[in-house]
Structure formats: C-alpha cells, structure tokens
Amino acid sequence: MVSKQRLWLLLFTFISYIAMNGCTSKENPVTADMVISGGTIYTMDQTNPVVEGVAIANKRIIYAGPAAGLEQYITENTRQVNLNGKTMTPGWVEGHGHFMGMGYNKLDLDLMDVRSYQEMVDRVKEAVDKAQPGEWIVGRGWHQSKWNMPAEEMIKGFPTNDGLNEVSPDNPVVLRHASGHALIANDKAMEIAGVLPMSTESMQNMEMEGGEIIRDELGNPTGIFNERAMGLLAKNTPENTPERQAKAFALAVQNSWENGITAFHDAGVGRETIELYRSYEAKDSLGVRLYVMVTGFEPDYVEEWFQRGPKIDTTGWLNIRSVKLNCDGALGSRGAWLLEPYTDRAGHYGHETLPMSVVKDMAEKGLKYGFQICSHAIGDRANQEILDRYEAAFVANPGAAADHRYRIEHAQHLHPEDIPRFGELGVIPAMQAIHMASDRPWAIDRLGEKRIVEGAYVWQKLLQSGARIVNGTDVPVEPINPIASFYASVARKTLEGTPEEGYEPDQRMSREEALRSYTLDAAYGAFMEDLTGSIEVGKLADFTVLDQDIMTVPESDILNINVAMTIIDGRIVYEK
Structure with missing residues (x-):
C-alpha cells in the first residue's frame, strides 16, 4: 500500500523531472529560491550519493547533481550559497530526546x-x-x-x-x-x-x-x-508558568539549530506540552520539526488520541502518531530491569516500572488505531518482555502489523538470543551512541564483562539482523551535540579518546551507517522518509552544514567539527 506522502512525492518528482528536462513553457520556467554549491554534499541517496549542487524552490529540493546543472534554475532573485569547501548533509534528526526538558535544563540548575x-x-x-x-x-x-x-x-x-x-x-x-x-x-x-x-x-x-x-x-x-x-x-515542585514555558521552548529551538538539528523525536509528552506545540504550530513558529510521542503516564489522554486518530502533517512540522511507554529504569540508578542481578548490588534486578499487561494492551491498541508504540527499555529483561508482547500483537494482527515500525527506546543491554529478533520482527532500536561513550567505563561494574561483551550497545549485531538504528542523545540526559554521538558511533571510545582500541570495537558503525542513523533511518523511525532524511528531488530542503568533512577527517578530529549552518525549509535558520 503506497502512502499519500509517497504518492505526492512521486508526483512532485515527475513534475520536477519534466521541468528539468525543458518541458515547461519558456514563459513559466522553474526557478530556484536558493542554490547551494561549492562544497561536498552527501545525500544519503544510494543512487546519487555525492553531489556538487542543490537547488530549492518552495521549500523543496528541485535539483541535486553536478554544479553545472544549477544554472538553469538561477535568476536575479535566487539566493546563491557558497559552501566555501564545507560539507553539507541532510538535516540531522535527534532520534530520542526531551525537547522542553532541554529548554528547562538551561533555566534550572x-x-x-x-x-x-x-x-x-x-x-x-x-x-x-x-x-x-x-x-x-x-x-x-x-x-x-x-x-x-x-x-x-x-x-x-x-x-x-x-x-x-x-x-x-x-x-x-x-x-x-x-x-x-x-x-x-x-x-x-x-x-x-x-x-x-x-x-x-x-x-x-x-x-x-x-x-x-x-x-x-x-x-x-x-x-x-x-x-x-x-x-x-x-507532585510538590512548582508548576511551570506560561512565561517559563515560552523561555524553555525558545531555548530548545535555538539549541537545536546551533547543533544542526532540523527534526526532533520528542520521547514522551503530555496534554499540556502538546497543546503548547499546537499553539506554536498555529502561528507557524515551531522552528524544528517535531515527532511527538504521547506519554503513557497519561493513559486517559492516550485513549483520547486512540479515538481521535493520528495527526499526520504532510509539511512535517508536527506529527503525533506514537505512544511512549516507560517500562524500566536506567542503568546508572540501577533501575534497568535485568534477567540476572546487578553485579555491584547483590539480589537487585532493577525495576519493572510498567506492568507488562499494559504493554500487551498498548501493543494491540497501537495496531488497531494506527499508532506506533515506543517502549523505553534499557535492561535485558525489559527488552525481552517487550519484544514478547510486540510479537504476540503482530502475530494476532498480521494485516495491521505490515508496517508497524514499533520501537524500543534505548535497547542498550540485550540477551544474545533477543538481538536477531529486532530485525526479524521489524522493531526499531532507537539507541543513543553517546550513552556508550559516557556509560561504558562504569557500566561493566553494573553488568560484568560477559553481559557487556555479549549484549551491550551491540550496533553491528543489530544492523546485521536487518534492524534500522535511530540515533540520538536523550537530551538533556546528554548534551544534544550529534557530532559527539557520531564519534561514539564510529570510534566506540569516551570523548577523551579512551581506550585506544575502543570498547568492543567489532560493534562500531561505519561512518555511512552512523550518518544514516542520524538522517534517513531516523526519518524512517518517524514515518518521515518520504519527506526528509536524504537530499533527493521532491523532499523538504532541510540541511546541516559542517565546517569539515565528517566522512573523511581522521577519527581523532571528528570532535573538532562544528556546525557551520542549519537550513530548514530552504531557509538559513542558524549560521556560525
């Protein structure tokens, strides 16, 4: 079944093809609002992976190819952007974070x-x-x-x-x-x-x-x-005022732009925050494309959304079609739910923070009402129990499960037997590579060497299972900086560059895999791959410009790369 977004993209591509081949009238030529050239442009389009120039009209890409091909789109009203040797990629996506939490974190201690x-x-x-x-x-x-x-x-x-x-x-x-x-x-x-x-x-x-x-x-x-x-x-801490909300929102938008983030998967928000987002949407001032997960902490509100149906925005600014369930805790607080006890706390297995009966119910309702289910799971038992509930729902509802794209948020520590199930079931592991860099030095104290080696941060094993990894930072748990998470993905080291050979180096991502996890696969994780995630004709003009070539610089220099420019809808929203 072809989605409406996909049909629209095919139609737009056909029209653009006709225009690029001179089939429009001379009185109505296709002209660009902006053209970009003068640097290396990685598209994430396997059929056209590197181009020299991009042309944009009406917020969409109308050309991606050799620089010489740009001339036909340029008029006196076209803005010409020279990259001056910099590198451009599709706009980077924060695949799991907390948007307002990022803003509040800058207001609080x-x-x-x-x-x-x-x-x-x-x-x-x-x-x-x-x-x-x-x-x-x-x-x-x-x-x-x-x-x-x-x-x-x-x-x-x-x-x-x-x-x-x-x-x-x-x-x-x-x-x-x-x-x-x-x-x-x-x-x-x-x-x-x-x-x-x-x-x-x-x-x-x-x-x-x-x-x-x-x-x-x-x-x-x-x-x-x-x-x-x-x-x-x-329940006793002071509530946020409208003024404080507005400040936090503005700070979150600016912080995203400064870090090259053009879209953000907001992992679990309630009625108040969604209403805030909708008020900004009504004013056409969201600033960052938001893919919002309704929090499972408000079950009545989730039920309202089930009855209402998904909010699918063809402009990509605000989509609400997923539910976030919090099923265990974190490793640092020894709350992750484990199959075997913590190595550094005898007899303690962590916490099941949501009954699995609720996960089963939500997995079935998500398929019934057209909502993606995204379950937080860090420990191996939490991951196993959720996969079991997802699988049962898929088996019972094979038609509705054809393109479910259910996710497990974090998927950090897995039992070896559960790793191939992600690819087999089509479950997306939404992982934050930066957690490996921050947590791995002490995580071995919690889990012991055997569990770490066999099932912790196993990116290559998951990719080889056929799964698509969505990358991110879990901001404000970590800073939103995608360059640091990219470095962790390909180096598997701390941000201080240790250990020299990397932690479990066989689980590194290639640079192409890491970039894909932050662009095209992140877009796929939000049903947005027909609109964003790659630089292709017909897609939205969202780009991230870096001051160095992230695909070729020495590994030791990756952390020195800076975001030079962020472009959303063909408009430069940030320039360093």
Whole structure:
C-alpha cells in the first residue's frame, strides 16, 4: 500500500523531472529560491550519493547533481550559497530526546558537568544564596558514577543528602539524576512531601511497585528516590508558568539549530506540552520539526488520541502518531530491569516500572488505531518482555502489523538470543551512541564483562539482523551535540579518546551507517522518509552544514567539527 506522502512525492518528482528536462513553457520556467554549491554534499541517496549542487524552490529540493546543472534554475532573485569547501548533509534528526526538558535544563540548575558530590553541594549553595526564603531549588544532571571523587558516604550506590541539608536547611532542593530516573532531595523537600524519618507515616512509603526510597540502616530516608518513587517529590515542585514555558521552548529551538538539528523525536509528552506545540504550530513558529510521542503516564489522554486518530502533517512540522511507554529504569540508578542481578548490588534486578499487561494492551491498541508504540527499555529483561508482547500483537494482527515500525527506546543491554529478533520482527532500536561513550567505563561494574561483551550497545549485531538504528542523545540526559554521538558511533571510545582500541570495537558503525542513523533511518523511525532524511528531488530542503568533512577527517578530529549552518525549509535558520 503506497502512502499519500509517497504518492505526492512521486508526483512532485515527475513534475520536477519534466521541468528539468525543458518541458515547461519558456514563459513559466522553474526557478530556484536558493542554490547551494561549492562544497561536498552527501545525500544519503544510494543512487546519487555525492553531489556538487542543490537547488530549492518552495521549500523543496528541485535539483541535486553536478554544479553545472544549477544554472538553469538561477535568476536575479535566487539566493546563491557558497559552501566555501564545507560539507553539507541532510538535516540531522535527534532520534530520542526531551525537547522542553532541554529548554528547562538551561533555566534550572545544570549539574551535567559536576565531577564530585562537593561540587554539586557548592552549586546548590550558590543558588540558595541568590534565592528567596523558601524558594525551590530545582536542577538536573548529576551522576555519581561519573564523579572523579565519590561522596564520603554512599548507601546502595548513592550519596546521602547531608551536604544539601547543611547548605539549604530552609529552601527545598530537588535534583534529578542525569538519567532522569532518580533524584536527590534535601530534608526540607521531603518534609513538604510527607516523607519523614522512620515513623508510621513514612513506613507506608518504604516500598512501592516500580520504585524505591533509599533508606539507611535505621530506616531513615537518605534523600534518594528511584524510579516511580520520584512522584512523591515531583507532585510538590512548582508548576511551570506560561512565561517559563515560552523561555524553555525558545531555548530548545535555538539549541537545536546551533547543533544542526532540523527534526526532533520528542520521547514522551503530555496534554499540556502538546497543546503548547499546537499553539506554536498555529502561528507557524515551531522552528524544528517535531515527532511527538504521547506519554503513557497519561493513559486517559492516550485513549483520547486512540479515538481521535493520528495527526499526520504532510509539511512535517508536527506529527503525533506514537505512544511512549516507560517500562524500566536506567542503568546508572540501577533501575534497568535485568534477567540476572546487578553485579555491584547483590539480589537487585532493577525495576519493572510498567506492568507488562499494559504493554500487551498498548501493543494491540497501537495496531488497531494506527499508532506506533515506543517502549523505553534499557535492561535485558525489559527488552525481552517487550519484544514478547510486540510479537504476540503482530502475530494476532498480521494485516495491521505490515508496517508497524514499533520501537524500543534505548535497547542498550540485550540477551544474545533477543538481538536477531529486532530485525526479524521489524522493531526499531532507537539507541543513543553517546550513552556508550559516557556509560561504558562504569557500566561493566553494573553488568560484568560477559553481559557487556555479549549484549551491550551491540550496533553491528543489530544492523546485521536487518534492524534500522535511530540515533540520538536523550537530551538533556546528554548534551544534544550529534557530532559527539557520531564519534561514539564510529570510534566506540569516551570523548577523551579512551581506550585506544575502543570498547568492543567489532560493534562500531561505519561512518555511512552512523550518518544514516542520524538522517534517513531516523526519518524512517518517524514515518518521515518520504519527506526528509536524504537530499533527493521532491523532499523538504532541510540541511546541516559542517565546517569539515565528517566522512573523511581522521577519527581523532571528528570532535573538532562544528556546525557551520542549519537550513530548514530552504531557509538559513542558524549560521556560525
């Protein structure tokens, strides 16, 4: 069955072909709004992989080929862009991130670069000194496994909140872990939330399905809330105002442009955020193409979308046709759901944060109502359980499953027997290569060498199964920088360039595979490959321009590449 988007593209291509071959009248020649040449242009079109020039009219590509062929499209009104030796690719796609979270992270206390517990405490003290009495201090980005110096006291692998209590006795403090799957709160914040030292009231919150309050040997809360237990604190933190929303949105757009991102897969948002996006869409001011997953945390809202049907935008600006389910936690917080216990925490398997009965129900409803299901799974058990539910739904509904494109978000740690199932079932692993660079040095402590080698970040094994990998950063878990994630994809090293031979080097992506995971395959993961992802006649004019050739520079120089220009709809939105 050919999609409407595909039929439109074929018609547009046919018309463009006629125009390029001189079959239009002399009174109405095809002219370009913009032509681009003077550098290397990688198209991701296998039939025409490298071209010298591109012509654009009405936001679409009308020509991609030798530079000499541009002349027929140029008039006095055509803008001519000279790349001056730079490199152009299709617009890069953030394949899994949190758009508004990226913006809010720039408004709140940013802890992504702290390298010790004391440095985190010092940042909080600076914020408290500037705050009003009783004002909430909210931040994100700390990661105890990335600290150069561990906290003096650690309980179950986490620091305690003693330092925060000392510098902020009266201002409530809530700091989310970099992964977003745990947080640390001071005593003032816990008091407001009703989580008290050992008492009858607090006993009922000690254990909860899908979450955990970390407590010391006496039963007192240490300030760490893991997975679903975070909700006890989140419900008390201040709500966002319209002004704050607007600032966060503008910052997210600008940050995307500066990093060459032209489209963004927003991994799980609710009613309030979707209404915000629709208000910007109505004003034609989204700025970045958004592919939005409705969060499973709002089941009534998901059901509304099922009854309403997908929102498919032929201009590509705002598409809503997928649902995000959060099925386990993160490895850093030991919340990823494993088949065998954590190597560094005996008897602990992580958390099933969503009943698998819900995944089964959603997998069936997604096929019924035409929605893609995207399930967060990091641990090998979570991945296995989700694949089982997906497969059962596909078998029961073979007609509806013909082009389902169901995804598993992260797919970081897999049982070897489950790896080929991605290709066999057509399930898309939406992975973030930068997580390997950041996490691999300490991930071996969580999983042990055998599990790491056999099933962690296994990009080549997945590609060889026939799966298409969608790349990204999970911003604000990591910075949105796609160059860093591309480097991790092809080098399998930390951003400091270690180890010299790379971690499990046989699982590297080639440079072409890595670029495809950020362009054409990322577009495929959002049903957008007929509109974006490659530089072909008929597609939208979205491009990323780099100051060096990312396909040929020495590996050691990849991280020195900068985004020179970002073009969306044939309009330069950012220029360095």
